[in-house]
Amino acid sequence: MMKLALLGDSYPTQVRVNPRALGELEVVWVGQSRESFFREVPRLRPQVLALDFMDLGQVPTELIPGMLESTGARHALISYRLPHSPLIDALRSPRVSFLRGPVPLSLLRLRVNRSLDDLERAGRPVRQAPMSQAPGARAPRFSPEQLGRLMELSTQEGCECAPQLARLVGGLRGFWEYTAGCEQHDEKEQRLHELLDRQMTRAREALEEGLVALLEHGNLRL
Known part of the structure; x- marks a missing residue:
């Protein structure tokens, strides 16, 4: 079974509400904190990382390679609301792919499987591991x-x-x-x-x- 770790503001709620949406993928960790990720995920050895960011312009260039290196994951699927072309251009590779979020778990599952297929075709087989508001504006209704x-x-x-x-x-x-x-x-x-x-x-x-x-x-x- 393929092991998946998810980092993002909405992923914990999505997994709790719809735990079967990821099918055969095994969720070994889901959370919102980068610090907790680096503290807890490396020992879990996930094969795939699903990382959701609001603004790629605020993501340090070394963060995603560091996550891949520390966990030994073979692929990182990065979702975002706001793109940042220099980061995308610097990191896009068979091991890192991008899509605009937020991402429903059903779509995430499809993209993970597609990325793994791409890795295999590329000769990298994946092995199973043992704000300010306008005047009069209402505050956001949904967290x-x-x-x-x-x-x-x-x-x-x-x-x-x-x-x-x-x-x-x-x-x-x-x-x-x-x-x-x-x-x-x-x-x-x-x-x-x-x-x-x-x-x-x-x-x-x-x-x-x-x-x-x-x-x-x-x-x-x-």
Whole structure:
């Protein structure tokens, strides 16, 4: 059985809500803390790492290679809300792949299996191991943990509206938080970022209202 370690704000909730979504993959560790990862995961010897980051621009270049080296993992699957091309270009290889998150566990399973197939074709077989807010804006209605839970739920049989909306809300929140930290060198840039803040806030609030409506319609509770 392939061993998988997951690091990210929403992964613990996703695994708790939908533990069967990863199928044959064995989750040996799931958490949110990088410090706990380096302290606990190396001895577990996972073959694959699933690492979720809000902003790749805030990820040190040496972090992911260090995680691979310390754990002995053969592949790292990196999901993100905000890309950072220099990091992606520096790390992309048969051992490291990227996709935009947040990621439902069902998609994560498919991507992990695809990455392992790519490794085998590349001659690397995998062995089994013994924010600021606009004036009047509402605070976010859903925490990362709640969004993670929603990504693993459906409002009715065959309906994926709630998971899809949860992904959109997570992505908007990531961009909204990112713009709050942008440097603004002059008044023109300040006005531009104020506009972005207002528009992202409106979009987030509208999508959150849609999520609330879906939850009420399906009698779902977080």
